[in-house]
Amino acid sequence: MTVQQKIKLGISSCLLGEKVRYDGGHKLDHFLRDTLGPYVEWTPVCPEVACGLPVPREAMHLTGSPDAPRLVTIGTGKDYTARMQQWARGRMRELEKAGLCGFIFKSRSPSCAIQEVMVHDPSGSPCASGSGIFALIFMEHFPLMPVEDEARLADPEKRENFMERILGPLHGLPLPALKYLNSK
Numbered sequence: 001m002t003v004q005q006k007i008k009l010g011i012s013s014c015l016l017g018e019k020v021r022y023d024g025g026h027k028l029d030h031f032l033r034d035t036l037g038p039y040v041e042w043t044p045v046c047p048e049v050a051c052g053l054p055v056p057r058e059a060m061h062l063t064g065s066p067d068a069p070r071l072v073t074i075g076t077g078k079d080y081t082a083r084m085q086q087w088a089r090g091r092m093r094e095l096e097k098a099g100l101c102g103f104i105f106k107s108r109s110p111s112c113a114i115q116e117v118m119v120h121d122p123s124g125s126p127c128a129s130g131s132g133i134f135a136l137i138f139m140e141h142f143p144l145m146p147v148e149d150e151a152r153l154a155d156p157e158k159r160e161n162f163m164e165r166i167l168g169p170l171h172g173l174p175l176p177a178l179k180y181l182n183s184k
Helices: 030-039 081-098 133-141 156-166 175-183
Strands: 007-012 040-045 060-065 068-073 102-105 117-120 126-130 147-149
Touching: 007 081, 030 040, 040 081, 060 126, 068 081, 068 133, 081 133, 102 156, 133 147
Parallel strands: 007 040, 007 102, 060 117, 102 147
Antiparallel strands: 060 068, 117 126
């Protein structure tokens, strides 16, 4: 595989070490940056910062229904759902032009989780699980694109499956190379 053949993947910015999280921190994933990174041209996205929220910011969670969750701050109850949805729909048009072959999301994020993020009832108690607002819009817009999160990629079988879907058939990466990457 040559440098010119790098695959284009979207990724939650915090996984590359960008300090964009609500608390001003990051969630650097060394496997993604250091092991997979040489084969990838990343398109980093932090939906919360990109839609205009500051760093640091008040923590948020999802409320309501998993099918139509609301993105609400935990302390003050400010609802950012419409703002996030409007930004995300606009960003989809940009991502269409980026030529992405997949996306790696941040697990348990109210904006980026692809699954299993807690949705809370009006009293604040977890009542169900769902997907983050940005991830939900992304998966609806790109229903056939491979998506995964960093927590699921820690499982060797899920990681190998994802890499086969994004690297193997499309770019001719031989299976031994996939096995090598998977062993890291």
